[in-house]
Amino acid sequence: MIKANSRTADYPIDPLFLERWSPRAFTDAPISEGELLTLLEAARWAPSSFNSQPWRFLYARRETKHWPQFLGLLSDYNQSWAKNAAALVILVSKMTLLPRGADEEVPSYTHSLDAGAAWANLALQATRSGWAAHGMAGFDVARTARELRVPANYRVEAAIAVGRPGDKSLLPDPLRAREQPSDRLRLSQLAWEGGFQATPAG
Ligand SMILES: Cc1cc2nc3c(=O)[nH]c(=O)nc-3n(C[C@H](O)[C@H](O)[C@H](O)COP(=O)(O)O)c2cc1C
Numbered sequence: 001m002i003k004a005n006s007r008t009a010d011y012p013i014d015p016l017f018l019e020r021w022s023p024r025a026f027t028d029a030p031i032s033e034g035e036l037l038t039l040l041e042a043a044r045w046a047p048s049s050f051n052s053q054p055w056r057f058l059y060a061r062r063e064t065k066h067w068p069q070f071l072g073l074l075s076d077y078n079q080s081w082a083k084n085a086a087a088l089v090i091l092v093s094k095m096t097l098l099p100r101g102a103d104e105e106v107p108s109y110t111h112s113l114d115a116g117a118a119w120a121n122l123a124l125q126a127t128r129s130g131w132a133a134h135g136m137a138g139f140d141v142a143r144t145a146r147e148l149r150v151p152a153n154y155r156v157e158a159a160i161a162v163g164r165p166g167d168k169s170l171l172p173d174p175l176r177a178r179e180q181p182s183d184r185l186r187l188s189q190l191a192w193e194g195g196f197q198a199t200p201a202g
Helices: 033-044 067-071 076-082 111-128 141-147 173-177
Strands: 002-004 007-009 055-061 087-094 132-136 154-163
Touching: 033 055, 033 087, 033 111, 055 067, 055 111, 067 087, 076 132, 076 154, 087 111, 111 132, 111 154, 141 154
Parallel strands: none
Antiparallel strands: 002 007, 055 087, 087 154, 132 154
């Protein structure tokens, strides 16, 4: 059994997978552009279909003129804690790709999956580097596309808050109660040798 924080893995894995979680309490530590680019560097080494690398990253650090605009794209709930993050990243994916040997782009079946792999790399590198990355779907996607000039053949996938994890006492009461690593479904509810099996997980 592998243990880290409150989590236990049933099969032997690198503890990094347990150590990565999504806190909302961040200290006010700023992130340098180089430190943030290290996280995006990890993201860009993700695998993707046809090596199409559909991920794009738009970012704002807290001390920059872009910050108020990026923060303002988030839902009120996400703003309430992400305002203390060191950086916000908007993850975008290109919905078309150029297959090897082809001369025209075709719709990509996997652009969101590939972008998700990049997000996972980013989050794991953040943990390894002493930062934390917290994914968010709670933001105004249409306004993000418009204000950040995302072209029509790109999909706005997610927002990501990056910060130096801090003590949960930094959070207001309702958030403080939820500030702990979550658990997971059992692997036997998710993985089957052979065909799909209906389980309580659905
Ligand atoms: C794509 C995505 C969107 C998410 N959206 C939000 C969000 O809008 N607000 C929030 O507080 N947490 C959000 N989360 C965090 C998840 O709730 C969290 O990852 C999940 O509960 C698992 O917990 P862990 O990341 O701490 O392991 C999001 C996570 C992902 C990956």
